[in-house]
Amino acid sequence: MRRLNFSRFPFAALLAICAACALTGGLGACNREDPVEPGATFGDGASPAAHRPTIAFIMKTLNNPFFVDMEVGAREAAERLGVELIVQAPERELDIERQMQMVENMIQRKVDAIVITPNGSAEIIPAIVKANAAGIPVLIVDTRIDAEAAREAGAMTVTFIGSDNHEGGRIAGEFLAGRLGDRGEVAVLEGIPGHETADARLGGFKEGIAEASAVRIVASQPANWERDQGFNVAQNMLQAHPDLNAIFAANDMMALGAIEAISAAGKSRQILVVGFDATDDAREAIGAGRMLGSVAQYPAAMGSVGVEKALEAVNGAAIDEEIGTKVEMIHEANLAD
Amino acid sequence: MSTSRREWLLLHGRELGGIGGLILLCFGLWILTPYFLTVSNLVNVAQQTAINAIIAVGMTYVIITAGIDLSVGSILAFSGVILARALNADAPLPVALFAAIGAGAALGVVNGMLITYGRLPPFISTLGMMSVARGLALIVSDGRPISGFSESLRFLANGDLIGIPMPVVITGIVMIAGQFCLKRTWFGRYVYAIGGNEEAARLSGINITFVKVAVYGLAGALSALAAIVLTARLNSAQPTAGAMYELDAIAATVIGGSSLMGGEGSVVGTLIGALIMGVLRNGLNLLDVSSFVQQTVIGSAIIAAVLIDMAIKRRRV
Amino acid sequence: MPGPASQDAVLTLSGVRKEFPGVLALDGVDFELRGGEVHALVGENGAGKSTLMKIISGAYRMTRGEMRMEGREVRVRNPRHAQDLGISIIYQELNLVPHLTVEENIFLGREPRTPLGLIDAGQIRSKCERLLVDLGVGISPAVRVSTLGVAEMQMVEIAKALAFEARVLIMDEPTSALTDRETETLFATITDIKSRGVSIIYISHRLEEIFRIADRATVMRDGRIVATHDVEGLSTGQLIREMVDREVNDHYPKQPAPIGSVVLGVENLRAGTRVRGVSLELRAGEVVGLAGLMGSGRTELARAIFGADPIDSGRVTIHGVDLTPSSPNAAIRAGMGFVTEDRKGEGLVLQFSVCQNVTLPAIRSMSRAGVIDRAAERAAANRAIADLHIKTPTAEAQVSNLSGGNQQKVVLSKWLGIGARVLIFDEPTRGIDVGAKIEIYTLMNKLAGEGVAILMISSDLPEVLGMSDRILVMNEGRIAGELSRAEATQEKVLALAVDPVAGAA
Ligand SMILES: Nc1ncnc2c1ncn2[C@@H]1O[C@H](COP(=O)(O)OP(=O)(O)OP(=O)(O)O)[C@@H](O)[C@H]1O
């Protein structure tokens, strides 16, 4: 009774962590190959063939099919080119700090290039600066960074790869105006405010409908890219504007939420819905006639081009400052292609 | 002598267990990846842990009083936006910092008053505040991020003091002060007493209202401090920042040995909890573990830590 | 030890040893309980009585030793298992769920079911009513336990233990919070269940009770059995000698102190339903006893004076300075201290050490610039431990590990270090052994001698009679009468408590 009583020592966290280690150790091992030799980083790309270059691809999130497609494209390219690819993404699309941590961790991991789809156009810049300082080239995909802030901070990026969101918004506007017969009330579900992508799509859309002066935007509210918020916001809009003719959502998740809200209100097929991204769910809805159309981007292409260009950057090739991937209006008629 | 050593071990067993776990985790990562155990990566982890750790100190106080604060993430966003607006209005840096911390503390104090004068359960009042503060952040910022600040603010994230990065310095100060106040001052004693037995504390002459208001105010102020570090780090204040940070802070606190029933916990334990979370995330990134698996692992670590802790406590007699 | 016929032993324990970290609580205990007997267990605070009972009821596991029921060895796995074996226990500390009702508490975990498997509310209600009527308590089965006083909760605990058929019933200080009237009904109940062949282990520090109802008595000291006696022919003196290992002659060593001016004034105080217009005065150096039946409003009066509960009307003054409306905090700053009745619920922070509990009301004054002076704190705690002979391994030991009586001493010592001018004691010697009681009385003498005014609420009438300068008797929220030390007798106090009109006549 006067000796130490070991049973009272809480090894709680300790054991938990053992378990965690064992679990992840196993998983980690699957992905892990021999680490890149230290020193074989960007800049001394004299003998790039000496090892497999490692490219980190930091996405916005992976709970969105758009980025899942992008990952598929990126992995396909990595396979083809013989690069080691690390894909990481925060749990939530809003979590910019987590994304910054991932960039920092990849710098520690001494990857050869980092491809980022920024969760915040301005907020990602400090992370880019850190990568620059470590001599790692950074490529931006899908969402532009804030050019002015980048200039101020001296952040250097190799290139921007992405669809022209403004153009996408514009063709969506034109298409919708055409279907409405150039007149009617439209509501808009915006993305996260302050997002370059969101702003570009919205700007483009307004431009697209501008020619049809009898089409009016009667409501425009953010639904933060999310399906459930799209549902709620659309529901409120339907209450406020009983004569609504159409909804434009800046992505398909919100569009699909809006469609649910419309059908809940018993107005299925009376209100036209146009989304953006042409995800599989959206295509299905278009096929079923519940959705009018969606602007297709080609996330898989962005992913593969991202990896290709990153490898070129590692090898010291010259790369265009901006690389567009195409946008296209998908509707019932061209759905099959 | 031997008795007092045993007492000490018993008293600090929770922390020692946590440190043991942390060391084991680091050891595992050292085996698994050559990138983990480098000075630059450890500094990196320390910086990444800073924000959660600072918020979690406030959460520790709150949880020891048997409360909960769900609003810290939103208060962080609000204080960050206040800081940004103040700086953009050309306020001198100290004034802006003061305004941000004042804003956070004020919302925390409102929480405390709702809980004491209003007699609302902490869960309800801070749940409401979570939404109120988020809304205020969106109003003040017009829903947009505010970016681009002076070097002097950015120093708080990028600068260093004799080689130690500023976020780590700030976290260190908060930790030492937080632990000292909790363990060595009458205020800290009152915090524990309220969580242990509120009625006994009241009848012993403790001014429950004052202590609780101060504790929630402190939690708000520390969220604001975290907001300052975050804003400096991202060079931007977002009204949407800090979503779900309350859950990270609660997780760090609970892994660190605090009981949601109150009366138990320590700042040191919380720091260890935050470090365990930070190291896990960093290590899982370095190992290229998919983000879905990462969530599962971290969640499992929280559950396992508490389960084992409870099992050990139950076995005591 | 007399060798009883062991074939009629219901329960035998042999060589029971129990170690806690740093404490040897039981050291080779042999104990035997016969069928249909009431077996009293006595001993000083911390002697190991409750520990032994918790081993029998499955709350603790013995480190070594053996337990047999009707000759067969049993290993009690947990309290549930003990219940299945027919062992029922009333713990020393209250163990009710405050926000459940009386009937929900009584049948918690073993609710009668309807054929459909639903809880049979009708049966619960009728069984519960019968139990409470049998115990002679007027508590409604449907009220929440949190609204009850300690004595009422104690009766609910008793009802809970009686609610299912047991062969062995353990009562750990069931009467420590009860007044004579409830004690009498409890005794009647005990006689009744004993006649049905149930064996009872009865723990109490009120030795006169043992002579009333016990057949045999076992004395414990320092984790060992000292002796077992047939109660017939046993004397109190011998029992006490064996318990405390010394002679005790004067049980109430009252030393009247010079009475000074009025310190505490209470004018026409009303609070809630149980304090309905009370006026009283307390003078420096005076010990005033407050007697009354369960539910007469004594505790509620104390709480109202101390500011623990809101006051509806009336005034409380200290040295003529108005203190109403107040809070405990204000009361303490004005020089009041309040030893609460329910030590677990309102007296102690169970996670705290002895030291932290003792110094809780005074910790701010032991701090400089907010920082606690640890030397001063430790010194205060050690002084309390020495003064009241608190049995604890160190001042740092967690208070919940102390025996019931020693926890009570910690509650008392909280209030001795604040330099109070008025002390309200609510059941100060609840659960405290004979020897230690005398030390507490001596301490009260000393406080009174220093000019402290003391209001002592107690259900232990001899204690009230023995230690008070003046006795106030409460009945239904009012002071029914006042008796001077000289004129007070047990009968007069009881008469006033039961029926103020007849009592005054
Ligand atoms: N859980 C525990 N941990 C450590 N020590 C304990 C624990 N429970 C009891 N003890 C110690 O065991 C000894 C016996 O305690 P116990 O509660 O059995 O005394 P008791 O005879 O019931 O006293 P009382 O008359 O005061 O109720 C005491 O010294 C006490 O401090």
Ligand SMILES: [Mg+2]
């Ligand atoms: Mg006991």
